[in-house]
Amino acid sequence: MKKLIGKGLLVATAAILLTTSSIASAETLRLLTWGGYAPQGVITAFKKETGIDVQVTKSNNEGMISKLRATRGAGFDLVQPSQDRIASAQADFDIYKPIDLSKIDSSQIIKSMFEATKANTSYNGHVYGVPHVWGTSGLVVNRKLAPKIMDYTDLCSAEVAGKVSYRLKRPTLIGFAYAMGEDPFAAYNDTVKYQAILDKVQAKLIDCKANVKAYWSGGDALMNLIRSKEVVAAMAWDAGGWKLNNEDPDVTFIAPKSGALGWIDTFAIPRKSKAEDAAYKWINFVMRPEIAAQITAAAGNFTAASNGDEFVTAKLKGQFQESFPTADIDNIKWYPPVPAGLEELEGKTLDRIKAAQ
């Protein structure tokens, strides 16, 4: 026993020595991001060119904001929240640092997307976000088993009863609102009107609850439900649908009739970032067209890099064109910045839907 403890101590000291020495010898970039946005190949290439280690933590929008809120903006050097969630989080919790636009190589970024993101992530005259990866959420459908699903509200039809899944989160509320003929984004700043829309959606989703097999929360859980054919139609991201399409040609992503919901994930710098220079280096590195294509291949989504799609595989391009005929691209509803306080209303609605029997 004593020997064991001695050995344990030795290992522990060695581990501490190793970690401290590695901190001393190389710069590290602590990146908080989504799965697939920092593939190993890109990290290795970055290390080779700059000597900077990249430490990746995977999360989602809520996770990123919560983590940064808990530490008041410390613990990470670069984060990737969606563009619509930045200004309100900055207003409420002061967790980001303004982006120094002079350090960004803007020629590498699609201009329209860059400008839109700058406008949407501005707070008090400063810009807090640079666009990186964009995509949509809509419907992932097994076309053989559920051929008639064209829009969010079709998920409530009797023929797919018990074989449907969606998230109990804000995109579901907004998608259903559009499918029911409302315009929630136009009502973003009118609390009374927005609440009326929420009430309508709430009634619909409570009605629809019997149809739902389970509310999914992680992408992998949803993939398993669709693979096992326990679920034939679901609300999900486009990349997830295309990934499933590679395994089973019957399953694919479709843009709903009322319009897919478009999101852009950005780069934002936490207030207490310790490796700001490395962060800018990483941003400029991954926006190079050939690197951006590698990220597209890993994440399944397109990036905001100009000419990035030239290097993308023909298969993914084909899947994209099949899911998005030109008219559907124009119909994408891009998320405007969320006003503060709106998520509280949505939260209560979601709670009530969850609690309804």
Place this chain on the structure above:
Amino acid sequence: MQPDKNKLALFLLLTPLLVWLLLLIVIPHLDMMLISLQERVAAREYRTSFSNYIEFFSEPLYINTFIRTAVMSILATLLTLLIAFPVSYYIAKMMKGQSKQILFLLCLIPFWVSELVRTYGWMILLRESGVISSLLQSLSLVNGPIEMLYNDVAIMVGLIYGSMLFMIVPLVTTLDSLDDSLIEAGYDLGGSHWNVLREVIIPHATPGITSGCIVVFMLSLGNYLTPVLLGGKDSLWFTEQIYTQFITRFNWEQGAALGMLLLLLSSLIVWLGLKLSGQSFRKVMS
């Protein structure tokens, strides 16, 4: 000189415990309490108020969720006791020597893997395309696939399975300390099985039963993984509400208030349970 030295030794021995309690239990809870008393007025602007607590009592959703969680936890505790008692009795009284140790070890083995893995195990068994469903189909006992996941029974199964060990360990220890001759004397004096159980075995095992029940109840009430993964769309567990408030709503104030209420109300339930069963905390702990 001597008493001073003793005091110093006691103080030194207690220090790690006190530091532990202060840093990891007392300070976080005080901080939680302070956060729970704040109300968001506007961005970066807060004022002190009880609004988060009032919210709990005025929004039926929170109360109903809490009652549901408490009732299901109590039910899970009773069922665990019902299943664990015969098992513990068998291990403590019927088995001797090595076979006793092996049986005890068998109860322990599932706990060598993490709770998450155990819960996923249940999901593989119970799901529509899972083991039990396909077994029943291949035996042609049922026609189509059957879904056993995502309901209250699945939650209950998961909770009982997950807390079984914490009931068996205290029960086996207390039953072990019961002298066999007392049981024999009970029978010699003409007692039936029921009499012996009620008059001899249960009174002796009461401290074990009570401490087991408290642990299992608290574990079930505070469980997050099992209800969320096995309960699906209807899980509605109180800890899930707290998690949602903290993580997905960024509403720490409400989450902290719900957390404090969970602490207070669950302590109240345990206290009531002790009172109703005529136990005192001191007896259970001794």
